[in-house]
Amino acid sequence: MTGGAILLTGATGVVGSAILPQLDGHRVVALIRRRVPGDAVETVRGDVRLPALGLPDEVYRELCGSVSVVVHCAATTDVGRVAVDHSVVNVGGTEQVLRFAADAGAGLIYVSTAFVHGDISEVAAASTYEASKRAAEERVRASGVPTVVVRPSIVLGDSRTGEIAQGQGLHMVVTGIVLGTVPVVPCRPDSVVDFVPQDYLATVVRTLVDLPTDRWPAELWVTQGRAAITTGEMIETANLFADRLGLVREPTRCVPHDVIERLFLPVFLPALPVRRQRKFRLLYRLARYMNIDRHLPDSAQTRRDLGLGPVPAPRPLLERNLEAWWRQAGGELAGSELAKEVG
Numbered sequence: 001m002t003g004g005a006i007l008l009t010g011a012t013g014v015v016g017s018a019i020l021p022q023l024d025g026h027r028v029v030a031l032i033r034r035r036v037p038g039d040a041v042e043t044v045r046g047d048v049r050l051p052a053l054g055l056p057d058e059v060y061r062e063l064c065g066s067v068s069v070v071v072h073c074a075a076t077t078d079v080g081r082v083a084v085d086h087s088v089v090n091v092g093g094t095e096q097v098l099r100f101a102a103d104a105g106a107g108l109i110y111v112s113t114a115f116v117h118g119d120i121s122e123v124a125a126a127s128t129y130e131a132s133k134r135a136a137e138e139r140v141r142a143s144g145v146p147t148v149v150v151r152p153s154i155v156l157g158d159s160r161t162g163e164i165a166q167g168q169g170l171h172m173v174v175t176g177i178v179l180g181t182v183p184v185v186p187c188r189p190d191s192v193v194d195f196v197p198q199d200y201l202a203t204v205v206r207t208l209v210d211l212p213t214d215r216w217p218a219e220l221w222v223t224q225g226r227a228a229i230t231t232g233e234m235i236e237t238a239n240l241f242a243d244r245l246g247l248v249r250e251p252t253r254c255v256p257h258d259v260i261e262r263l264f265l266p267v268f269l270p271a272l273p274v275r276r277q278r279k280f281r282l283l284y285r286l287a288r289y290m291n292i293d294r295h296l297p298d299s300a301q302t303r304r305d306l307g308l309g310p311v312p313a314p315r316p317l318l319e320r321n322l323e324a325w326w327r328q329a330g331g332e333l334a335g336s337e338l339a340k341e342v343g
Contacts, residue, residue, distance in 0.1 A: 004068030005029050006209060007106070009048055009097060011037040014155055015111055016073040017165045018198035022206040029063065031074070048074050048093035053100055064104040069209055071109045072097045077129060090132035091139065098143045107146040107213035109205060112137055114153040114194065114223050114296045115289065123186075123257045123291040146213035152201050152222040153296060154289065159197035159312040162324030169286045170195060174318065175325055176283070177238035180249025181276060186260040186284060189232030192292040194224045195318070196311050207306050217302050222311070225298025229314045231290045237315055241322045257287055 010016035011030035030043045047054035076089045101108045116134045140147050157164035176182030239251045
């Protein structure tokens with residue numbers, strides 16, 4: 001980076017809220033729609049979906065004259081709801097951000113997803129979220145703007161505290177395992193589940209911000225790669241955590257996706273309470289990301305060249321996330337009472 005301000009989109013989301021404190025020492029302008037990320041942060045109210053980012057002309061011109069790097073995190077990420085139109089923000093919003101970067105002569109750090117990688121799983125088709133991110137990356141590559149595409153896998157909480165701004169789909173799965181509200185997970189025990197801590201991703205982005213754009217790699221995978229654990233190990237970690245808490249429940253098991261589809265959904269699911277049926281159907285839509293049949297690329301050498309250390313190990317990271325969730329949910333409550341809150 002040659003100097004100037006940083007425009008940050010998605011500052012109140014999981015990734016943006018983790019990146020923001022890492023940019024201490026820079027002038028950061030957060031583009032917001034409703035929520036404000038903090039009193040100490042300079043903000044402009046706009047909308048990535050709109051021309052000129054929905055900003056008044058004078059504000060847009062001022063930003064074009066002062067911003068040298070855009071960190072674009074704003075995205076619709078909900079893969080558990082089938083009715084969500086991901087393209088409006090993820091594609092259309094990225095196009096508007098690219099226009100701003102071109103007008104400002106700024107570089108763009110685009111936060112995409114590692115799940116654009118080929119056919120990651122034979123379970124279910126690619127989600128509209130994945131499709132929208134692939135389409136957005138095409139716009140980024142064709143823009144002529146100096147860019148780097150950052151591709152994280154599932155983003156979990158801080159590697160030291162486990163805390164996160166808001167729970168992700170994987171949090172729903174592992175907390176359901178702990179509480180016994182998720183009796184089976186539709187997966188093979190040897191399939192791969194890849195997740196990284198939010199603070200490591202934020203450090204990657206800060207490192208890129210501090211580099212001149214001509215030193216940016218074209219892409220940077222932020223994943224566990226071959227260090228990723230299996231889904232069976234993820235379930236075992238959550239079951240052991242529940243055992244340490246003294247919670248009495250049937251341990252969750254892996255059941256292959258096709259068995260779930262043939263037997264559990266038509267035969268056993270209707271017998272569950274309606275609320276647990278809804279929760280399991282949401283879990284079922286996340287099954288693709290717990291049935292990855294190959295390790296994701298990891299850009300390990302590129303990250304080393306940038307002075308970045310290895311991604312924190314996945315199993316301790318998952319344990320810290322569970323510990324943080326238990327603290328936040330109220331660990332002093334009886335398991336049955338807590339299950340009413342989360343189940």
